Amino acid sequence: MNAQSRTTGRTPRLSRRRIVALAHEIIAAEGVEALSMRRLAREVGTTPMALYHHVRDKDELLSLVMEAVAESLPRPPLPEDPRERLIAVCVLMRNAFLEHTWVVPILARGHLVGPSAVWMTEEILSCLVATGLTVEEAFGAHQTIWNFTAGEVLVTARARVEPETASTAHFVETQVARQGAGTLPVLGALAGRSRELEARYSYRVGLEQILDGVLPRP
Missing domain, CATH: 1.10.10.60 (Homeodomain-like)
Known part of the structure; x- marks a missing residue:
């Protein structure tokens, strides 16, 4: 219709x-x-x-x-702690992208972003600076977070359409079956647990790992 x-x-x-x-x-x-x-x-x-x-x-x-x-996106109250605030904004952004997956390739063009979406970028950069990064370092960290988020959204959206073949576990199992654990020892060690490990993974887990690497240590 x-x-x-x-x-x-x-x-x-x-x-x-x-x-x-x-x-x-x-x-x-x-x-x-x-x-x-x-x-x-x-x-x-x-x-x-x-x-x-x-x-x-x-x-x-x-x-x-x-x-x-x-x-139309909600703008809920955010935590005071810079790291937790950053995570909350990123999760909000990721969930919005996942609901409107067509947005991601348009956002990649940059110049089409309207004023109502820019607050997320400003908030993420502000949180990064509040953790102790310089503005220049915050810019690089933001790029890393953006690339991770956009990629995760596209992969997750694809997995919803093709839950079996689009999964990492399927890739691991397929490659080990084709080439053997002797050729791929690490993938071979994962093959029996890949579905369990994949089920445990979440966007927040990946984001936390990135933040552990880019934010200043106490």
Whole structure:
């Protein structure tokens, strides 16, 4: 069912808000690649040129969709301790990305990030500085956290679609079966426990390991 067929009665007046909402529906259902100004115009029941009276181009439209998502995210009270505060923000960010996995590749482009999402970056950097890092060190640590978070989200999202073949345990077991534990002794030692170990792992566990490595020691 397309977006237009979900409406009944007289077609709603074209507005930026409606354009953004329909663009979000398309992206959430089919991915960013499915969104084009021509496709959106067809859903709205107008011409592509009519859309340009409301949005400059597809990049601006993506930015507006991202901003709408960011505005809808909860902003709960955060712990005072810098490390715990940092973890809380990162977990919040990761969970938001996991709910809207299409956001990650758009965020990687940087310039499409709207003001309502920037507070997380500022909060993470502030927490890193509060632990004793310089601004320069905090920048590098933030990059490490971002890369880990984005990658973990993509892997977790894939595992939800293909829970068997996308798992690390499946990789370990498959490779050991193919090449033998004699060729891969460490993987061989893990093969019998890989599913148990994978079940124990969590985003927070990985984040804590990263923070143990990048934050100043007491």
